[in-house]
Amino acid sequence: MLKRTSVTAAPPPVAAPARLDGEWRTAATEDLCRTVATLRSPDEAAAFLRDLCTRAELQALSARWQVAQLLDAGVHYQEIARRTGASTATISRVNTWLRFGAGGYRTLLARRPGGDG
DSSP: OOOOOOOOOOOOOOOOOSOSOTTOOOHHHHHHHHHHHTOOSHHHHHHHHHHHSOHHHHHHHHHHHHHHHHHHTTOOHHHHHHHHOOOHHHHHHHHHHHHHSOSHHHHHHHHSTTSOO
16 A cells, blocks of 8 residues: 655745736727727716626725735735725735836825825
8 A cells, every 4th residue: 555645845935927917008908098099088088988898897906906005005914804895815816916017006106195196
């Protein structure tokens, strides 16, 4: 009879990803970005987003933006989860993009009242 032994490999070291965005920039995404950049008011943005997204998608986008703002303010993960209902996995993903993403969160956080820009 063979005796089973458990072999646990050490987890690989976690490093900041060099580039998180992969191959997402296509002609279609570029066209969407150009279109979003032409929006002239919050009302136009609301109308466009409502036509483009389902309610669930809008809620998910809104929650991620709220999470980004709270992370930027230094709020702890558990408190963010309590306030927003977001899972800690979602909070962690937003935090990764906030720290290592393309800079979109940082740009818009800085433009908000009380931001750095």
